[in-house]
Amino acid sequence: MILAEGLTKVLGGREVINLSFRVEPRSVTGFIGPNGAGKTTTIKVISGLLRKTSGKIEVLGEDPWDNPRIYERMAVIFTSIYHPQEVRVVEYLKDLGRIYGKDPRDIIQEFGLEQHLNKRLGQLSSGLAQRVQLASALLKEPELIVADEPTANLDPKARSEFYDLVRRLSKRGVTLFISSHILSELEKVVTHVVFISQGKVTFSGRINEAMNAGEEIYLLVDDPERAITILNGEMEGGYIKVRGDLREIVNKLDGEGIKIISLRRYSLDEAFKKFSGI
Numbered sequence: 471m472i473l474a475e476g477l478t479k480v481l482g483g484r485e486v487i488n489l490s491f492r493v494e495p496r497s498v499t500g501f502i503g504p505n506g507a508g509k510t511t512t513i514k515v516i517s518g519l520l521r522k523t524s525g526k527i528e529v530l531g532e533d534p535w536d537n538p539r540i541y542e543r544m545a546v547i548f549t550s551i552y553h554p555q556e557v558r559v560v561e562y563l564k565d566l567g568r569i570y571g572k573d574p575r576d577i578i579q580e581f582g583l584e585q586h587l588n589k590r591l592g593q594l595s596s597g598l599a600q601r602v603q604l605a606s607a608l609l610k611e612p613e614l615i616v617a618d619e620p621t622a623n624l625d626p627k628a629r630s631e632f633y634d635l636v637r638r639l640s641k642r643g644v645t646l647f648i649s650s651h652i653l654s655e656l657e658k659v660v661t662h663v664v665f666i667s668q669g670k671v672t673f674s675g676r677i678n679e680a681m682n683a684g685e686e687i688y689l690l691v692d693d694p695e696r697a698i699t700i701l702n703g704e705m706e707g708g709y710i711k712v713r714g715d716l717r718e719i720v721n722k723l724d725g726e727g728i729k730i731i732s733l734r735r736y737s738l739d740e741a742f743k744k745f746s747g748i
């Protein structure tokens with residue numbers, strides 16, 4: 471769906487990205503990196519808003535700068551909605567519906583926008599604006615959605631609604647490429663990740679490969695003092711961090727009558743830090 475090979479972009483005389491990665495069809499791929507890593511620059515090159523400096527970029531099999539026709543098959547979503555603020559939701563969706571030859575009524579219903587149709591785009595809360603943006607993106611029935619920090623301005627409830635939509639779209643077969651640094655939620659929806667740090671890819675692959683790279687296991691137990699001694703672990707936050715075979719660890723605690731309240735292996739955040747040497 472997206473293929474970058476030695477893709478570079480020079481801005482202000484400096485090479486800000488130099489990347490190789492691939493986005494598999496029907497995946498939900500998280501594009502993860504700290505501020506300034508080059509996510510927005512990469513997404514602008516993918517969207518054909520910026521021309522690459524060198525290397526290869528293919529989106530739906532074409533170079534996005536030379537083949538604007540691919541935009542009929544993809545949608546790009548940014549943190550904020552870039553459309554005339556005084557236009558009403560209903561006019562906006564109807565206009566787009568006319569362009570793409572689609573009746574917007576089903577989408578309006580699916581996205582629960584009926585009671586917001588007369589609001590102007592400039593009046594919408596961030597969550598609602600993001601919902602309208604996604605609804606409008608779907609009017610073209612895209613095969614690929616590229617989203618740059620789509621949840622950055624959203625509160626936790628709106629973020630969780632956004633990720634529910636991502637799951638639904640993914641079930642329909644849409645490929646999604648989503649940049650973010652809010653990893654705790656992205657972790658629940660992505661199938662693949664591309665980690666980027668200082669313009670370079672530090673890991674690219676399936677999420678389980680990224681998560682398996684962690685050797686630590688984090689445990690919340692009802693008797694941490696005793697568990698630390700038994701397992702030779704250390705406290706990290708409220709959790710005990712241990713290394714070793716998961717089954718052996720659980721058996722040892724069971725044998726001592728220590729109850730495990732919660733257990734987790736690794737988070738996307740920790741995987742990112744490990745791969746990026748942070």
Ligand SMILES: Nc1ncnc2c1ncn2[C@@H]1O[C@H](COP(=O)(O)OP(=O)(O)OP(=O)(O)O)[C@@H](O)[C@H]1O
Binds near residue numbers: 506507509511
């Ligand atoms: N027009 C420009 N001229 C010069 N340097 C730029 C320009 N645009 C971006 N940069 C630099 O390129 C680097 C990558 O920026 P980019 O916005 O792509 O990062 P990002 O990962 O999206 O970060 P953020 O999460 O803060 O948006 C940064 O160091 C930034 O300062």
